[in-house]
Amino acid sequence: MTIPIPAVSAPLEVVPDDSVTMAEPSAPPGGEGRSPGRLAWRRFKRDRTGVVSAYVVLFFFVVAICAPLIAKVYGKNPYTTYGQNDPSLLNDFGFPVKPNGGISSHFWFGIEPQLGRDVFTFLIYGIRNSLLIATATTLLVTVLGIVVGITVGYLGGRTDYLIGRVIDILLAFPSTLFFIAFWPVLISIMVSPEENTPVWLTVVSLISVMTAFGWAPIARLLRGEVLALREREFVEASKVTGASPARIIFKELLPNLWTPILIQATLALPMFVTTEAALAFLGVGLSDPTPDWGVMIQNGAKYYESDITFMLFPGLSMVIFVIAFNLLGDSVRDALDPKTKR
């Protein structure tokens, strides 16, 4: 109170040592600040496992997207029964004449026993279909989880209680068993027995059932995050200035939630890949003429006692993909949340 007060624009007497010295060395003057996102990207680039698995995952997605192009260049398709058209490829028992599943310069991954389809194109189309289903499911699950989680967390009270119980039930529900038990019933209601089940119906029902059971974990996680965040003072600061709930959710809360969302999504996708394959293997979901990882493994299981090659390609590629994606998810988490120690 004895300090003479200078004009507002004049620097305060106590300021210089604080603001000038500490700020300058951190970044070039006038430069952009290092956003949390950028810092995470830097950390990610330094993580070798993460980068390698990112490339592997990227490779799978490129293959999936370019499958028709690759097939065209390669000159085959997954539906033609090459082995039956050309009797020199399969022997009398329906197995490839050449060793190792009939691998040759024409058929890179060999040909399938009995039908004689090309394994390579079947595999890349299978990857394409599996990834399509898994990616669509992941997107839907994430969007649904975000909407439900943030709404419930922000509103709290009775809504929170009701949706919380729904989430509990969903998490406890044996979704795979449910699908195996009820999917045929559902299909028989929608499709007359004489007709073949259209592929789109299978795909849509797969995606919707996996979504219906899949959103619960991410919603529950985000609910907790929002509960913690909405009590933070920056939300109150926003309220004091008159921010609407929509603005608080989208501008204040959501940017702080991308970390858990991204982590959950990267861990969910490989899970859906395996779930989808498991369903196909068990005979529900996609079935034979449609190329799919699960269908391939199902076929491979018929022959692996005599020749393991047909099991090897889909099995190995799937294991590689799932491991790479999970490692990627771990790296993403480590990069976004530097405090987690493994």
Add this chain to the structure above:
Amino acid sequence: MSSTTPPAPAASPAPAGAHSAAPAGTPLLEVSGLTKHFPVMGGFPIRRRIGAVQAVDGLDFSVAAGESLGLVGESGCGKSTTGRLITRLLEPTGGRITYRGQDITHASRRQLAPVRSEIQMIFQDPYASLNPRQTVGRIVSGPMEINGIGPPGGRERRVRELLETVGLNPEHYNRFPHEFSGGQRQRIGVARALALEPKLIVADEPVSALDVSIQAQVVNLLQEVQRNLGIAFVFIAHDLAVVRHFSQRVAVMYLGRIVEVADRDQLYGNPRHPYTRALLSAVPEVAADDAAPPRERIRLAGDVPSPLNPPSGCRFRTRCWKATERCGSESPPLVRAEGSGEGHLSACHYPEDVAALTESKGSRGTKGVTGSVDLEISKEP
């Protein structure tokens, strides 16, 4: 209030000034009978209300334009709740909050909109009060964006001016909060509060999370803001020295009630409420005069009673050395006690003698900002 015309950066248009031609002498903010009870739910299987935390119970005070009112008290006495009630972050259970003659006690978000820009808040924790995902520029310009204010020269220019006002480098516009120290972050919080050119700022323990050396800087900054821009403050703190440095008027709270309110000099020099006296006597003297006899120290016995079930009558009576039966049956009103100065109100049946603590007047410090105060609460042997 200081009527120094603020310099150019701060002299930008007064927000929504048309409706607010309050006559001189009318307090900016008037609070009467303000009450906030937090319900306590429990029971099984049907959850029901089993009690209430009486966080704030019948507050009366007013803040004049340009004035700084300090609100002190122990932890849990309802200071922060009061701040959040004034800014309407919490819904009051009872009472009235009037801002410039306008009743805002239960105003909805839309009704509040014009008032929102005039009452701003500075928060306690500079690490929690800034969104980690937003740049400084976005944090400070956010309030303007929400209220649709487009200052001449654009929002970015205004933000840079504000950053300069609070002693930060305008080049920090694109930085993120994690790149700043605690003191700098609190300055960003101040800049954000100033962005709407408020008439009243509620500062909720703005320096208690900072280093002592940084506390002085931030308090000085707030003081300049208050003097140069003529902004009224409700300054919530538990640190008596900081409040003394900053506030012209001080209210002492105990368990959800104001026990004494007076001008700074009267309150610190001549406390009438036993609790105020005990609080003041607990302030450690850093540079005690060796010649002076050691000051009498009042040790309060026992703990603060639970606000779930506060004592009847005077709430301080359970720890008061003067308490009688009357204190338990009769709640003392907040009135001007005999011998008190103008505007010096205290709520006690047996006020302290006038000038009981005069000897400490001499130590009324200019550099009293340092040295935080913890209440010493120990059982009497």
